[in-house]
Amino acid sequence: MGGPTSDVLALLDATFDAVVIMDDRGRITAFNRSAEEMFGYRATDAIGRNVSMLMTSADRIAHDDHVRRYLGGGEPRILGKGRDVRVRHRDGSEFSVFLSVGRIPHSNPPQFVGYLHDNSLRRKALATLEHERQLNRLYLDLAQVMLVATNRAGAVQLVNQRALRVLRVDAAQIIDCSWVDACVAPEDRGVARNAFRALLMSGSDEPQSCEYHVRASDGEDRFITWRGVALRDANNIATGVMLSGEDITDQRRAETEAHRALERMNNVSRLATMGEMAAGISHELNQPLAAIANYAQACRRLLRMPGADVPEISGALEQIAGQALRAGEIIRRIRSLVRNEDVRRESQDINELIREVHTLLASDARVHDGRLELDLAPVLPKVTVDGVQIQQVLMNLVHNAFEAQGTEAARHETVRNFENSGAAFEVRIATRSTDAGDVEVSVSDLGPGLAGEVEQKIFEPFFTTKPTGTGLGLAISRSIIKAHEARLGYRANQPRGACFYFVLPAHMEMPR
């Protein structure tokens, strides 16, 4: 019996289908590689054996019958046509193949070639495809983000479970509907349409971000941050968009809540500081009030006396007025401390704020025969502050600085004249960017500076080194700076004098 030539064998081995050649007595003469894989026999084992070993028992009888009939000159039953048959694996398992049989031309005795096409492969491919589809669906539905795909016209083509839950709709209700019209909150539709158009127009595959509200079927709006990409066909034409959205409503709410809590806490700590100060405040207010009461009562007595001492009485009345103003000043300062209004913080240019104060402080400088210098860094990040409060702090610090030099000058006039060619005292407001990129503001003078024990107490309420001071200025300034998440600090100035400073965090521009 003549087997196929090696050329033919190579050809057979390359075919995807199993190929089995048999002679007129049903003996296998060739068994290609795919056949080996399909049936589990090696070619060397299969060749020479009867093909019936590859068949189920039912087919075996029929097969012999077919061969006999054909060889007997009868009608060929299967030659040239294909049909599904059951076959048997070496391990005994049975499976279906599509079988087509042909007679090898000019073979005599005749040889037949069978092509066996494994149906299960096709089915497997189909199953795999289906499986992948289900997986994809699962991926979509498992995703914690909303996924929505639309076509070029903006009609919803695909939507995942997460998106459906947020929108509280069934897929059928929005598939093929306009995404913007069906799902976006009316106020935000302009934003959503622009974002959609921008995606279709952009030539880039970079995802684009935007934020807008969707409206659920029950009317509730949810705030979503979106990332979108354009879907493109083989010719790179945009066919639609794919959006992934994260529901940040609760997060935003929590942030707002946390922010409010922080504000409340600031108020509480401000009130706690107030509590500590209350005793001191009442003492401080009692001083002028006691003086007023004493003067007034003394006046009444003096007036009842014969030959009342008018200059003495008039002096006492003047004192009364002065002490009433002193009390008022203390109250005014306390009020500015306990004001519980919402702090109005805005992104501000600190240099601009300082220039505004400069105008106001120029007169203070003149009163003290002094000079107020500005040393402002040309480029600074913006800071988020209550401008008026920061200006209050600056005015307080500058005022203190002039006063400190005033008293110092009185004590050490000769020293000053020796050191300083000009008559003016100098106070300097400086701004600079710190290494961390924050903004430092400092107010320095050339006065006596602070002695060690004074430095310890300088920020305590009612501590004062000034004969007419209330001791509240620095305490209030510190509380204002503290409310700005910063610290009012002191350091010695070089070559001499005091320097008060605070560092404001640089303002980050939040993308909206």
Add this chain to the structure above:
Amino acid sequence: MKDLPQIVYVVDDDDAVRDSLRLLLKSAGLACEVRGAAHDFLGSYDPAQPGCLVLDVRMPGMSGLEMQQELNLRGAIIPVIFITGHGDIPMAVEAMQHGAFDFLQKPFRDQELLDRVQRALVRDTENRVRLRHTDRIRDRLATLSPREREVLDLVTQGKANKMVAGDLGVSQRTVEIHRAHVMQKMEAGSLAELVRMMMAVSPRP
């Protein structure tokens, strides 16, 4: 000796309070001297000067309380009226425990202060009279012989001459002679007066 005129001292660091107190006391016809700090007062204080002291509790440097303790250490008897703000009540209580005469919360009615000042001045006079009285008694006690002092102690305990004689192991007659010397040296008109004198100089319970 003749008494010096009484002076009301005011020690308060607050210029306005101090000056207004000066004027108020002056308007009530009281001699007054004011000081702005504790050490100013202590530096010039004469314990022999009768009067009273109006003292602010809360002052920078030496506080009113510290100044009171310093006066106590010096054995000063000047009555102290503390004036306090609202927050200083615990300090005022402490001041009273250390023998302050009274305290007043600022602000106050003129009459409240003047009444207290008047009472403090009366107390100061009484103190000084009593002090002089007890000084005299101590002077007389110093003239007694040891035996006379023993007799005095026993009779002022209420013992009869006979019992004193028994205690001391001497005759009743001898006791009678010592007793007559005691009454004479102590310038006591009666046993009752002698007992009062002894109570005046004995440490108070």
